[in-house]
Amino acid sequence: MQPRNMIALLLLALLAVLPLLTQAFDQRYLLSVGTRIVIWSIAAVSLNMILGYGGLVSFGHAAFFGIGGYAVGILSAEGIQNGWLQWPVALAASMLWAALVGALSLRTRGVYFIMITLAFAQLVYYLASGLEGYGGDDGLNISRSRFAGLLDLRDKATFYWLCFALLCGTLWFCGRLANSRFGTVLRGARANELRMTALGFPVFRYRLVACVIAGAFGGLAGILIANEGAYVSPAMMSWVKSGDLIVIVVLGGIGALFGPLYGAIVFFALEETLKPFLDLLHKGWGEYWQIVFGPLLVLIALHARGGMASLLRRRDG
Amino acid sequence: MEYLLIQMLNGVQLGLLMFLLAAGLTLTFGIMDLVNLAHGSLYMIGAYLAWTFITWTDSFLLGALLALPATFIVGVILEVVVVRRLYGRDHLDQVLATFGLILFFNDLVRMVWGPAGKSIAVPAFLSHTVQILPGVSYPAYRFALIVVGLLVALLLAWLVARTRLGMLIRAGASNRRMIAALGVNIELLFSLVFGLGAVFAGLAGLMTAPISSVKIGMGDDILILAFVIIVIGGIGSIKGAFVAAMVVGQIDIFGRAFLPELLKSFLSPASASAAAPAISQVLIYVLMAGVLVWRPTGLFGQRP
Numbered sequence: 001m002q003p004r005n006m007i008a009l010l011l012l013a014l015l016a017v018l019p020l021l022t023q024a025f026d027q028r029y030l031l032s033v034g035t036r037i038v039i040w041s042i043a044a045v046s047l048n049m050i051l052g053y054g055g056l057v058s059f060g061h062a063a064f065f066g067i068g069g070y071a072v073g074i075l076s077a078e079g080i081q082n083g084w085l086q087w088p089v090a091l092a093a094s095m096l097w098a099a100l101v102g103a104l105s106l107r108t109r110g111v112y113f114i115m116i117t118l119a120f121a122q123l124v125y126y127l128a129s130g131l132e133g134y135g136g137d138d139g140l141n142i143s144r145s146r147f148a149g150l151l152d153l154r155d156k157a158t159f160y161w162l163c164f165a166l167l168c169g170t171l172w173f174c175g176r177l178a179n180s181r182f183g184t185v186l187r188g189a190r191a192n193e194l195r196m197t198a199l200g201f202p203v204f205r206y207r208l209v210a211c212v213i214a215g216a217f218g219g220l221a222g223i224l225i226a227n228e229g230a231y232v233s234p235a236m237m238s239w240v241k242s243g244d245l246i247v248i249v250v251l252g253g254i255g256a257l258f259g260p261l262y263g264a265i266v267f268f269a270l271e272e273t274l275k276p277f278l279d280l281l282h283k284g285w286g287e288y289w290q291i292v293f294g295p296l297l298v299l300i301a302l303h304a305r306g307g308m309a310s311l312l313r314r315r316d317g
Numbered sequence: 318m319e320y321l322l323i324q325m326l327n328g329v330q331l332g333l334l335m336f337l338l339a340a341g342l343t344l345t346f347g348i349m350d351l352v353n354l355a356h357g358s359l360y361m362i363g364a365y366l367a368w369t370f371i372t373w374t375d376s377f378l379l380g381a382l383l384a385l386p387a388t389f390i391v392g393v394i395l396e397v398v399v400v401r402r403l404y405g406r407d408h409l410d411q412v413l414a415t416f417g418l419i420l421f422f423n424d425l426v427r428m429v430w431g432p433a434g435k436s437i438a439v440p441a442f443l444s445h446t447v448q449i450l451p452g453v454s455y456p457a458y459r460f461a462l463i464v465v466g467l468l469v470a471l472l473l474a475w476l477v478a479r480t481r482l483g484m485l486i487r488a489g490a491s492n493r494r495m496i497a498a499l500g501v502n503i504e505l506l507f508s509l510v511f512g513l514g515a516v517f518a519g520l521a522g523l524m525t526a527p528i529s530s531v532k533i534g535m536g537d538d539i540l541i542l543a544f545v546i547i548v549i550g551g552i553g554s555i556k557g558a559f560v561a562a563m564v565v566g567q568i569d570i571f572g573r574a575f576l577p578e579l580l581k582s583f584l585s586p587a588s589a590s591a592a593a594p595a596i597s598q599v600l601i602y603v604l605m606a607g608v609l610v611w612r613p614t615g616l617f618g619q620r621p
Contacts, residue, residue, distance in 0.1 A: 057409050104606050108613045111352055111408055111552060115544045116609060122541055123602040130595025132588040239541060243354075243416045250413050288428045290420040297417025301410040302402055 008258040011265070015164055019157035031156055032228075033272060037264045038163040039224045042170050044248040044260030046217030049174055051246070052255030053183055054210050055190030057114045060101070060121030061245045064215055066128055066237030067094045068222025073232035074134055076142040083145035083153075090223045091216050097124070098215025102208045121242055128234040139233025142226060153227050163224050167261075170217055175257045177213070186210055187255075247297060253309025262308035270296075319453045324574040325567065326449070330459050332566025333466025337521035339543040339550070339558040340473055341514025347490040347553025349404050349507055354415040355395070356518055356543070357536025358422035363388040363519020364531045365426055368435045377440035381523055385516050392515025396508050404507070423533050434532035437523075462524055469520065470559060477555055486510060490553055545601060549608045551618025560616060565601055572597015 015038065022031040047061045071090035080086065105116040129137045144153040153159050177183050189196045189203045196203050226232045244267070252263025274293060279286035300307075338360055345351050366387045371380030399418065403411045439458045446454040477483040485506055488496045497503040522536065529535075546565055550557025572593055580589035580596075608616060 051409070057412065059412065104610060108609055111346065112548060112609065112613065112615075114352060114408060114412060115548045116605070118541060119545050119548070119602050119605055123599055126595045126598040126602075130592045130599075132591035136591050239537075243412075246409070246413060247416065250409065254409075288424045290424040291428065294417040294419070294421025294424070297420070298399055298414045301406075301414035301417065 008261070011258075011261065012168065015167075018164075019160050023157070028156070031160060033268055035156075035160050035163055035228055037268050038160070038167050039221050039228065040245070040248060040268070041261045041264040042163075042167050042224070043218050043221035044245055044252070044264055045167075045170050045174050045257075046214040046221070047245050048249050048252075048255065048260050049177070049186075049217075050207075050210050050214045051249055052259070053178055053186045053190065054207055056106075056207065056211075057246070058117045058211075058214075059114045059239070059242050059246065060117035060119075061214075061218055062237040062239070062241035063097065063101075063121035063124040064094050064218025064237075065222040065225055065241060066124050066232075066234070067097050068219035068224075069226035069232040069236055070128060070131075070134070070222075071219075072145060072223050072226045073140050073142045076145070077134060077140060081143055081146045083147045086145050087223055091219050094215045094219025094222070095212050098212045098218075099208065102211030102215075106204055106207050106211070118239060118242065121237060121239060125234050125237050125239070128237070135233065137234060139231060139235070141231055144227045144230050145223075159228065163228075166220060166224070170220070171257065171261070174217075178257060182206065182209070251300060251307050253307030256307070256309035259307055259309040266308060319450075320574075322450070322453060323455060324570050326455060326463065327459070327574070328567040328570035329563065330462045330466065330566075331569055332563040333463060333470065334521050334525055335539065335543055335546055335566060336470060336559050336562035337466065337517045337524075338539060339546040339562055340470075340555060341517040342540075342543050343547040343550070343553055343555060343558045344486065344510055345514050346547065348486060348493070348510055350493075351400065351403060352408050352411045352415065353400070353514075354412060354540065355418035355422065356514065357540030358419055359388060359392055359395075359515045359518040360522035360536035360539065361426060361531075361533070362391055362422065362522070363515075364437075364522035364526045364535065365430050365435070366391075366519070367523035367526060368430075368437055368531050371437055377437070384523055385519060388519030389512045389516045392519075393508050393512040395515070396511040400511060401504070401507070419537065423537075427533050432533065434530045435526075436530050437526040439527040458527060462528075465524065469517070473517075473555060482506075482509070542601070545605050547615075549605050549615055551612075551615030553619065554615070554617035557615055557617030564604070568600050568604065569597055572600060 015034065018034045019031055022028060022034070043061065043065065046064075047058065050056045050058055068090045071093045072086050075081075075086045075089060101117065101120045105113055105120065108116055128134075134140050147153070151158055151162060153162070178187075185196065185201050185203075185206050189201070189206065193203055222236070225236060248263035248267045249260055250263070251266050252259030252261065270293065271289070274289040275286035277286075278289055278292065304311075338356065341359075342353065342356050345353050345356070363384060367380055367384035369380075370383040370387070371377055374380050374383065395418075399414065403414055443458040443461050445457050447457050447460050449455045449460070475483075477486055485496065485501055488501075489503070489506060489510075493503065518536075522531075542565065546561040547558050549565070550559070550561035576593035576596055577590045580593055584592065612618070
């Protein structure tokens with residue numbers, strides 16, 4: 001086994017026992033950070049599929065947080081709390097949205113694609129803030145999905161393990177997909193769309209399917225976010241969240257299977273450590289941590305395109 | 318009828334403000350092939366600088382006149398320090414770097430000016446109303462916004478179509494490498510264009526301040542609207558940005574002014590007034606989707 005896969009597996013093993021560790025050291029807050037890392041990793045893995053393998057810079061991925069989350073939230077508000085019903089509906093809604101947005105935005109290229117995906121995400125954002133019956137701008141408190149007799153999502157450790165298991169499933173599925181014929185066509189189209197078309201591949205259809213699959217996993221992350229806080233609001237799909245997801249994917253390494261996981265860990269670790277660190281330097285500076293984080297992103301964009309994954313790879317020689 | 322006229326004027330005024338923002342964006346994109354998410358930050362900085370100078374000089378005009386060159390300087394510094402390194406890079410790099418710049422500027426402004434919003438008073442000489450038609454009066458400040466906006470739009474059209482700088486800008490938009498090969502100092506040209514875009518953004522920011530407020534992140538939401546405008550108009554096209562800004566301005570005002578009444582006929586008043594702004598926003602995005610399906614490079618964009 002290659003050493004870089006070893007690192008990823010070690011990391012996954014560590015994440016698998018995280019609830020035991022946080023309990024042993026009585027660090028409950030760390031578990032909630034861990035939960036966020038795992039959920040965002042799922043979304044970032046799905047974004048990596050279209051952005052990394054497909055080369056399509058989608059700036060609207062947070063919309064799936066909202067669609068997955070609001071599907072759960074609205075059903076819950078209407079008295080349907082059965083997870084077996086909620087989750088498939090939420091996934092179907094996400095995939096439907098992905099198909100619609102994909103069909104329209106894949107007609108465009110480059111910057112137009114970036115902006116049209118951003119605009120469609122804003123559209124969902126405004127739709128959600130207009131839903132006065134479901135909280136409007138303020139959002140909606142919901143009760144968590146119920147899987148009677150099987151799982152109790154209110155238990156923090158159980159919920160974490162569920163998210164972790166889903167992350168493993170996502171990684172497995174996307175890993176298989178990336179190495180399949182489908183993934184190869186997708187990467188081929190990123191490298192040279194014209195050539196793939198000339199070879200007879202319907203590039204548009206391949207990309208559309210990739211968008212729909214990515215939408216499903218993005219929606220899954222949305223379902224989990226809604227269940228984590230028992231709360232949905234338009235803020236969960238603000239365009240800044242879409243930017244954060246791109247940051248995570250690039251930070252981890254574009255087009256590397258475990259990249260989004262590394263990226264999410266580094267992203268949240270930076271967020272959690274920069275604040276106390278700056279406060280340590282000078283009291284009150286922690287509030288302005290993005291003054292440091294912003295230029296860091298600029299430096300990453302300019303000098304570290306391969307992200308964490310390429311750092312690990314380089315060390316292997 | 319009067320109400321309709323006044324609302325249409327509000328739409329024109331909003332459209333002109335967004336045109337100022339979109340013009341800089343479409344110039345930097347058309348010439349430097351740069352996706353600049355941080356353009357909204359320059360809008361915010363223009364407004365904050367104006368607040369500082371207006372408080373300092375105690376005069377709206379003087380403050381505004383000082384804020385514009387200051388925003389130009391901020392823009393040029395930004396271009397030289399960061400943005401210059403992004404030309405010719407992948408769009409993803411540009412998105413990431415300028416996203417980082419937004420985070421930086423938002424916290425920088427919070428550190429310098431504090432978290433609370435600022436307000437700029439409508440200048441005294443424009444706080445009255447003007448009679449635009451017999452019996453129809455309109456706030457003088459908003460009327461001045463329309464006049465200034467139209468003047469700036471004309472100035473820009475003259476600059477691009479009639480001057481040497483404009484000739485270089487147009488040449489740069491159609492073939493950058495060729496004008497560099499012809500001996501044009503392309504670095505200076507790019508700095509100037511970026512600074513010019515910053516001034517337009519700053520002007521939009523400071524002009525909008527008296528009718529809304531100066532706050533952190535004020536540029537972020539309107540930036541996305543500006544993106545929508547340049548996508549509808551066709552990236553790189555000033556004319557397209559103008560047409561699209563006018564249309565989007567009218568839709569937005571229509572949604573705010575008329576939709577609530579329309580919706581009240583079949584919704585409760587509370588949900589009608591909540592849904593109306595959302596629907597008007599949605600209409601703008603539907604328009605964009607429709608235009609892109611019809612013409613994937615926008616109304617006046619160059620065909621691939």
